[in-house]
């Protein structure tokens with residue numbers, strides 16, 4: 456179970472590499488290889504980068520040896536994430552020895568955090584480019600081809616890449632991510648994101664809608680609207696008399712594209728999710744009944760040190776309110792153990808709030824001090840590593856127990872499932888998810904269904920992290 460949890464973390468939040476799809480080998484003469492780490496926004500950024508590179512005649516390859524350009528889209532959220540990237544760079548060193556013309560570029564949050572220092576620390580890197588500078592990648596490639604080291608880590612207050620149509624890398628053709636905003640203004644003291652991603656800005660609602668509509672027309676049946684803090688989405692259209700578009704409004708507009716298009720979103724900051732958003736979710740069947748609502752800690756004192764701006768009681772009331780308005784909602788969370796000064800009592804408060812919220816799933820981390828963050832500057836990282844780890848284990852064990860109980864409670868229920876792919880376990884089975892974001896695997900039978908279709912499935916069992924079911928006619 457522990458292993459499964461970690462796998463989930465790897466696949467979604469903490470991020471692991473993915474190999475891009477292979478393209479028609481004759482279409483492009485130059486090939487790039489890209490690996491992404493970190494959050495979904497980073498993965499989505501890689502799709503924007505792929506689009507920019509396509510226009511320059513670069514095609515994606517999943518084979519390192521074929522590439523003349525290797526890109527690593529990096530994450531700085533925890534020290535481990537950065538270490539993973541450094542280890543990958545070690546491996547590229549030998550490739551570069553064999554092929555001196557090979558260019559290696561570092562993108563994303565670690566590039567932004569380290570800036571030109573990266574070139575001193577990792578001499579084999581040719582290009583360092585931050586999250587708001589991807590439009591200049593072609594120019595930097597030209598510079599690097601000329602033998603210079605190329606860096607652009609300028610952050611922007613406006614860039615949203617609104618006009619760039621992402622090239623869907625490694626997609627199942629059913630679900631896609633759509634960024635609706637960039638940056639973060641929140642300044643949680645533990646977090647490096649405000650420094651690596653800059654100020655918050657919302658993307659033009661019309662371009663969000665156009666992208667979602669286009670995805671639907673291409674056969675996609677699920678979009679996940681992405682932002683570090685989606686509930687503070689705020690866009691003022693240019694036309695005169697135009698109304699402000701809040702997140703609740705945007706959600707509604709996307710939901711109205713077609714009842715067959717599922718809408719998800721991530722991430723919500725508990726302080727910003729409004730009743731209007733919750734009621735909008737309740738009103739539309741196609742807005743999925745799932746909220747990722749990171750609590751971080753259950754102790755008001757620690758929450759204050761983290762600058763989360765809510766108390767333990769406030770969070771619990773928010774959860775109660777959500778459950779009252781949407782009884783079939785599924786909730787998930789992020790939890791940090793061993794933040795500066797955290798006592799055993801604070802830790803117990805975290806366990807208790809998790810039980811109160813009864814999460815279906817949590818992403819759980821031991822606190823990792825990040826250079827330049829407010830916590831690093833203000834507080835001592837004073838909880839010993841073994842204590843952080845022990846508390847993390849306790850938090851994971853509790854979550855696993857709740858997950859098991861919540862999955863068992865689904866046995867016998869019937870869910871509408873969107874078919875996403877053939878199951879990894881068997882060619883004879885489909886894998887999809889219900890509105891609550893739980894994966895359900897079931898026999899294909901002789902129904903002649905395809906991915907992207909909806910089907911009613913009765914849950915017959917669970918493996919702990921996946922539901923098993925059968926199609927109900």
Ligand code: SAH
Nearest residue numbers: 532645646683722749789790820821822823
């Ligand atoms: N905007 C998103 C956060 C993205 S980071 C949100 O508010 O949910 C994802 C998660 O990583 C955070 O929620 C937090 O739980 C964890 N995290 C961030 N910084 C961390 C750090 N320094 N050490 C450990 N975990 C951290």
Ligand code: SF4
Nearest residue numbers: 639641642643646648
């Ligand atoms: Fe980081 Fe907080 Fe912003 Fe999330 S809301 S990205 S945790 S500063």
Ligand code: F3S
Nearest residue numbers: 493494530531532564
């Ligand atoms: Fe990591 Fe940057 Fe995302 S630090 S979690 S890739 S915003």
